[in-house]
């Protein structure tokens with residue numbers, strides 16, 4: 001017989017799996033997974049499951065309770081984030097209230113919601129209503145899943161993942177920035193799936209000019225999950241004929257420029273369907289990355305996937321914003337001079353075990369990949 005802790009971890013793992021399905025779709029809200037479990041003759045059984053819906057409402061718990069109906073009475077609720085205790089204009093009964101009204105006897109929660117409107121109040125109110133509350137089950141996994149939400153509410157910026165693909169000899173592009181076909185099909189598909197779990201994809205104008213990418217999710221069934229595309233373009237060099245701009249009517253395109261970028265260029269991009277936002281310049285005339293990220297957080301973005309280029313990646317890491325770094329390495333060398341994928345500043349940080357830890361590594365198709373997570 002598994003003990004209660006093991007049972008709790010198993011149902012929480014299921015709740016985390018459900019919550020992960022909503023990643024990239026629920027901003028400005030976190031994607032919360034919830035499972036309602038009731039003891040039956042054959043042991044505990046799931047009577048309701050749910051996760052936060054696109055746009056952030058209904059909340060995960062509401063979905064699970066809708067499915068469970070009367071079966072929630074006397075049940076245990078597993079939830080990946082502290083249930084909300086607040087009432088907002090967006091409506092809906094707070095999840096704490098729904099939990100009490102449903103007659104739930106026990107709540108197992110992975111972590112406290114750092115949103116100052118909640119911050120422990122959800123758990124406290126449940127306990128005051130006589131419900132047994134267990135917290136911290138699979139907390140590490142939950143913290144990772146909710147990192148975008150946590151950083152947005154505690155630091156006012158989204159979480160950022162920087163991803164770079166390199167040849168066996170370490171290049172992201174050919175001489176003069178020429179585009180290279182680096183990744184194999186399987187890892188290309190994996191990147192498309194990863195993209196779909198982020199709220200926005202961000203890249204520097206250098207990569208846009210070199211590659212003319214579309215940056216949408218092109219996997220069957222996932223096309224509608226394309227994140228917002230964000231271009232860091234201090235002087236507004238983005239040509240209105242770029243593929244990114246052509247698609248702006250169907251997938252949002254936000255261009256972040258410096259305050260002094262030409263107004264005429266802004267007008268051309270806006271006429272083509274893009275939105276232009278402005279931030280200050282920082283060192284060496286580059287955009288102030290911190291200000292750009294804070295701006296994106298105020299627009300509701302919680303998770304950013306940055307696909308380049310190498311200079312943007314290095315800057316994100318040096319300024320402490322690259323929460324995760326994904327490096328994929330192909331078995332094929334370029335065999336000449338090119339654009340270095342992992343620049344020296346980033347390489348030094350990734351090699352420092354006090355700053356980054358390798359949290360995942362493996363093989364996808366012919367490519368090798370590593371995920372580095374910032375730990376300090």
Ligand code: AOF
Pocket residue numbers: 028029030031032051052056057058059060061081082083084087088090091095113115118
């Ligand atoms: C939950 N379950 O599924 C989510 C929660 O704007 P509102 O009213 O939807 O509230 C959003 C806040 O609620 C959000 O900032 C976060 O703290 C929490 N999200 N809570 O109980 C959920 N998505």
Ligand code: ZN
Pocket residue numbers: 059060061083084085094095096
């Ligand atoms: Zn809620």
